[in-house]
Amino acid sequence: MPPRLCLSRCALLVLLGCSVSAFAQTEEDAQPKPPTAAEALAHSPPEHWRQVPADRLVYLELDSGRVVIELAPEFAPKHVEQVLSLIADSYFDGLAVLRSQDNYVAQWGDPLADDAEAARSRGEAAERLVAEFDQASEAVGPFTALPDGDIYAPEAGFIRGFPAARDPRSGRSWLAHCYGMLGAGRDESPDSGSAAQLYVVTGHAPRHLDRNVTLLGRVLEGMPALSILPRGDGALGFYIPAQKRPAIRRMVLASALPEAEQIAFEVMRTESASFARWVEARRFRREAWFAHPAGRIEVCNVSVPTRRIEAADH
């Protein structure tokens, strides 16, 4: 490997599962060593992974590529139900990305939604949905807390593979606006979202949006199809002129496709021992490149291990 091209390869081995045999000589060497990220992955048994059900797996297809999304009905049951209904009606097919704002979000829907005569029919879908900003903690699943705190919430961590936050005092939990999270746009009233206009976070986590917009899923693969879209020239990244809007080929549910067209994914169980090791590997980077391993991590920097299931496996 040419050394100068290695420059940041070394920094990133951890992301790619390469193993490095030399360790930083630091005071932490006296402690039992945490695994590297590669080791945490390599030693994870199958039961520490869960397959994403095909009826929660959505493919958003653009000219720039395919985005694979896992829906999170435990956090936003009404929004997920409505998105599934819209998808079943092929509502999004042929619509467009309306805005791409740098370091923020890409958002898609019907450009003519506000023109009663020209707007695409939303079929049985409700006009407005009650906000699903947070849920009772006992209803959403086991919470794996991170040890280093959070700026925006009393606790941050993971629930069912999704980055989340929790307030023990109120007993409420909510999804966190990390890179790749899927949300439902709304107007000024909290209950004005309809899940007919969706966005994905494409920049640094805008955590100030937590509990202000309903989040309903997470991108598992294919972020570049959204993140490399040209930014819109209008305010807030809206595309002007309209011809610049990237088209949505289709937005489909995996389970509605012939089996041969389905791509199956599994996500590491965030309540597993393997995930605990993964988090430790990300907190304390043991690879030789690191002069000052942080020893700490913030929720949106963890990234939950996700992988395709090879066809032979399912």
Added chain:
Amino acid sequence: MPPRLCLSRCALLVLLGCSVSAFAQTEEDAQPKPPTAAEALAHSPPEHWRQVPADRLVYLELDSGRVVIELAPEFAPKHVEQVLSLIADSYFDGLAVLRSQDNYVAQWGDPLADDAEAARSRGEAAERLVAEFDQASEAVGPFTALPDGDIYAPEAGFIRGFPAARDPRSGRSWLAHCYGMLGAGRDESPDSGSAAQLYVVTGHAPRHLDRNVTLLGRVLEGMPALSILPRGDGALGFYIPAQKRPAIRRMVLASALPEAEQIAFEVMRTESASFARWVEARRFRREAWFAHPAGRIEVCNVSVPTRRIEAADH
């Protein structure tokens, strides 16, 4: 404004300086109201801004657009000196972006740097530079601390308009790996960087890189020219085949250009009262859209106000 397109416009008014006259009715209404971001900008007197010296202002020009960078010699004097020397030698002109890794960095330099015969000459530039990961706090300028803490450092805030962190115990300060920060790639040895290969953060802040790589500047304008680059197909986003590498037209210093070609910028002084108001406006979003203003903020979500100086002004 069509209401459904407004969905996230409302969330973002604050970023664009639009004013909103209705405020969220919350318990905070009993307190003196912080300004909106628009008000913080509108009421900032000229002395709360500083013009970026033209000999610290760099234009990186790609087919995808122009990236304007402010160098930070207080934090990385040797690296900045070396970059200025390389730029003066037109070293980067005609080289290429070597990698674009999604949610991480775009990195550029000489694709042939490791081929002694084919590599571009670096002239007087040193082969290796001593790492400049941090500096004595008293040497880098006044520190404006944020009130809500930081996951990665004892204190986080701003110094001279740059996101930074500080350890009062060690008396050291360092730049923070936020979106848009400029760094110098290196090999495994901390002192192996040469500033001939540079990167910009194009994703969620990889704060675990703080004090592991030398940061030497910040993008003031033009991030999309880097952030929309296609991601490389190779490991870590390296472009394969080589033909896919985006070309660098040139990397020039503003002060070396004819005055008519210079674009002048000013940055809000982060030690000013206007910046304190800006931070408050970002911590507590008073705009009506927000159902739950966070009341807190993390360093990489602040974004320091930066603006072009109109030609008539200078």
